Amino acid sequence: MGKLVISEAVITAISSLVDDGRAGLKREPTHSAIEFQITKAKLSEGDPTTTGQVVGKAKRVRSVLSWGMENAPQSASQFAEALVGVIRGLGGFREASPNYVGYEAITNAVGVLRGEGYELTNSGELRPLLLDSLSGKSLTEALTAYVRRARSGALDSALVTGTGKDLLEATAKHVLVTKFGAEPTITNFPTLLAQAFMALGLCVDKSAAIGPQDRVDAALYEVGCGINALRNSQGTGHGRSFPATVNTDEARIAVESMGVVADRLLSKL
Numbered sequence: 001m002g003k004l005v006i007s008e009a010v011i012t013a014i015s016s017l018v019d020d021g022r023a024g025l026k027r028e029p030t031h032s033a034i035e036f037q038i039t040k041a042k043l044s045e046g047d048p049t050t051t052g053q054v055v056g057k058a059k060r061v062r063s064v065l066s067w068g069m070e071n072a073p074q075s076a077s078q079f080a081e082a083l084v085g086v087i088r089g090l091g092g093f094r095e096a097s098p099n100y101v102g103y104e105a106i107t108n109a110v111g112v113l114r115g116e117g118y119e120l121t122n123s124g125e126l127r128p129l130l131l132d133s134l135s136g137k138s139l140t141e142a143l144t145a146y147v148r149r150a151r152s153g154a155l156d157s158a159l160v161t162g163t164g165k166d167l168l169e170a171t172a173k174h175v176l177v178t179k180f181g182a183e184p185t186i187t188n189f190p191t192l193l194a195q196a197f198m199a200l201g202l203c204v205d206k207s208a209a210i211g212p213q214d215r216v217d218a219a220l221y222e223v224g225c226g227i228n229a230l231r232n233s234q235g236t237g238h239g240r241s242f243p244a245t246v247n248t249d250e251a252r253i254a255v256e257s258m259g260v261v262a263d264r265l266l267s268k269l
Contacts, residue, residue, distance in 0.1 A: 003077040004126075005116055005149050006069040011062055013112040014080050016105045017087050019058040027099045028090045029083075031057060037086060041079035043068050081126060088124030117145035131170060136178070143171055144266055150259030153252045166231065168224050171262040172196035175269055189228045197221055200268040217264070224261040227254045 004010065018029060031049075034057060038047050046067025048055050055063070061083065068076025091097030093106060106122065113120045119129045129142050146167055169189060175196040176184045186192040197204045203214035204221040231242055231254075242251045 003074060004080055004113070004118055005152055006065055006073055006076045006080060007116065009112045010080065010116060011065040011069065013105075013109040014065060014083065015058045015062040017092065017101045017109060018061050018083070019056070019101075019105075027092075027101070029057075029086050031060070033086060034060060034083070037079055037082050038064055041068075041075045041082065043072060043075050043079055046071065084120070084124065084126045093122060093124035115141070115145055117142065117149055139174055140178075140266060140269065143167075143174060143262065147171075147259045147263045147266060150255050151263065152259075153256055166228070167258050167262050168193065168228065171265050175199055175265055178269060190225045193221060193224050193228075196265060200265065202264070202268065220261045220264055223257050227258055227261075230254060 018034065035047070035049070038044055043064050044050055046064045048060060048063045065076050065080060068079065087093070087099075087101065090099045092099050092101045094100060095103075106120075110120045110122075113126070114129065117129050118126060120126050129145065131139060131142055134142055150167055169192065172193050172195075173184055176182075176192075176199060179199045184192060184195070186195065194204045197217065202217040202221075203209050204218055206215055206218040206222075209215040209218055230246060242254065246254070
């Protein structure tokens with residue numbers, strides 16, 4: 001699974017899944033089960049109980065995720081994903097279970113996680129959002145979620161889960177389908193991206209730039225083509241990650257740049 005990007009909205013949604021039940025009734029997971037996942041994710045430093053504080057489960061989870069978001073985002077992501085799995089295993093998403101977390105908490109979590117590029121099913125399965133079955137506004141929203149993840153440096157966002165396309169290719173095709181109502185048959189990426197830019201009235205040739213914004217857009221087009229060439233080098237690309245010769249910092253910069261270019265397209269769509 002790709003790493004869920006932890007945000008304030010995600011923290012609120014996840015912590016609401018472990019609050020105590022209505023009418024004073026307690027529901028699992030227990031504090032002990034939560035602590036096990038905190039320790040496993042190496043987030044004990046952010047656990048308020050380690051300093052002697054007595055807090056409820058929701059506040060404990062919220063504190064740990066908040067600390068992790070600032071200090072150990074990958075560990076916080078691991079903890080959040082694991083905790084959802086624990087809740088599911090305890091029947092938290094099954095209405096007849098004594099550990100059922102409630103319709104409102106589930107519905108809220110589904111909406112929040114979808115906005116982060118994840119699908120949370122009513123049965124509690126958490127997985128990256130697949131784009132193949134989406135279109136129109138739903139696809140725009142899903143791509144926007146991937147853009148946010150890419151701009152935060154999430155390396156898995158280089159590839160759009162469930163497709164053979166990368167983020168820029170998926171975005172360019174979505175632009176053309178939205179503007180012209182038909183799936184483009186272009187296989188050459190620079191041409192595909194150029195057509196998406198031009199369909200939105202964006203400049204792709206710096207020699208034709210009239211003002212500063214045209215120069216910026218032409219530069220973004222070149223960046224997009226450069227990233228695609230980087231991924232395609234050494235036979236990589238077309239559904240594969242960056243080649244081994246690209247180090248982590250270079251890959252992160254490329255992914256963040258992908259997010260900027262895709263964001264420009266979606267903001268104009």
